[in-house]
Amino acid sequence: xxxLALHILDLVQNSVCAGATLIVITISLxxxxxxxxxxxxxxGKGMSPEFLEKVTSPFATSRKTRKVGLGIPMFKQLSEMCxxxxxxxxxxxxxxxxxxxxxxxxxxxxxxxDLPGTVRTLLLGNPLTPDFRLIYRIDEREFLFDTAxxxxxxxxxxxxxxxxxxWIGQYVEEGLLEVQNG
Numbered sequence: 001x002x003x004l005a006l007h008i009l010d011l012v013q014n015s016v017c018a019g020a021t022l023i024v025i026t027i028s029l030x031x032x033x034x035x036x037x038x039x040x041x042x043x044g045k046g047m048s049p050e051f052l053e054k055v056t057s058p059f060a061t062s063r064k065t066r067k068v069g070l071g072i073p074m075f076k077q078l079s080e081m082c083x084x085x086x087x088x089x090x091x092x093x094x095x096x097x098x099x100x101x102x103x104x105x106x107x108x109x110x111x112x113x114d115l116p117g118t119v120r121t122l123l124l125g126n127p128l129t130p131d132f133r134l135i136y137r138i139d140e141r142e143f144l145f146d147t148a149x150x151x152x153x154x155x156x157x158x159x160x161x162x163x164x165x166x167w168i169g170q171y172v173e174e175g176l177l178e179v180q181n182g
Contacts, residue, residue, distance in 0.1 A: 001074065003113025004038065009121060010071040011040050011098060012132075016122075018044025020095065021130045027112075028137040029104060035084075036104040041097040042130075047090040055088065075100055082106040116173040119145065120165055127158035136176055143175035 001007050008025060015023045020042035028037045047055060056076050072088070079086040079100035090096040102109050115136075122132055134145040147159060150168065157164065 001110065003110050005113035005115045005118040007071070007075050007078070008038065008040070008115075009118045011075060012122060014071060015040065015042035015044050015096065016126055016130060018042060018046070018096065020044035022133065023130055024133045024135065026135040026137070027115075028135075029139070031104070031139055034104045035101055036109070037099065037101045039097065039099040041095065043095040046092040046094050046096055048092055052088065052090050056086075072098070078102070078108075078110075082109045115176060116169045119172050120169045123147070123159045123165060123168060125160075127160035134172070136179055138179050138182075141179045141182060143179045145172050145175060 001010070008027075012023055012025060022043050024039075024041045026037070026039040026041075028039075029035070030037075056073050075098075076086040076088075079102055082102040083106055084100060084102040086100045088096070088098050115134075119132070119134060126132075131146070131148045131151075133147070134143075136143045136145075145168075150159065154164065159165065159168065
């Protein structure tokens with residue numbers, strides 16, 4: 001995939017399909033140690049130990065339509081290719097935590113890409129549930145986007161209403177820029 005945001009979109013969709021009610025996406029750049037870490041954690045149905053052992057293979061999938069799942073194997077390969085680490089922890093009935101790190105300056109690491117667009121896409125397809133929390137951190141600077149906080153003043157309005165979605169995209173974009181620019 002040409003950008004990390006597309007990997008994130010694909011991996012978060014796994015959490016949605018697992019019935020998660022909360023999905024936390026943490027993107028953390030440690031400039032002193034040249035490390036980028038991406039973590040996706042959910043409270044979905046989790047995976048059995050047997051499936052967890054096989055899930056990094058492209059031929060392990062829980063889907064019925066296609067028998068190939070490339071999201072996790074491709075992300076793992078990218079992490080390892082960029083001098084990073086990959087871990088996947090899951091427990092049936094409790095959820096899953098996927099974490100990948102990368103050498104941030106590695107020449108093969110794709111750009112982050114359109115992270116605000118990824119957030120909008122997730123909300124477009126999932127306007128009422130689950131809740132998404134995005135934590136974007138560069139060193140000590142941090143931006144938090146939490147749909148639970150956004151939903152409170154909106155009441156029953158779905159987050160995929162055009163005006164709401166536009167505002168969310170702009171809010172996320174401004175928050176990311178603030179962290180990036182210090």
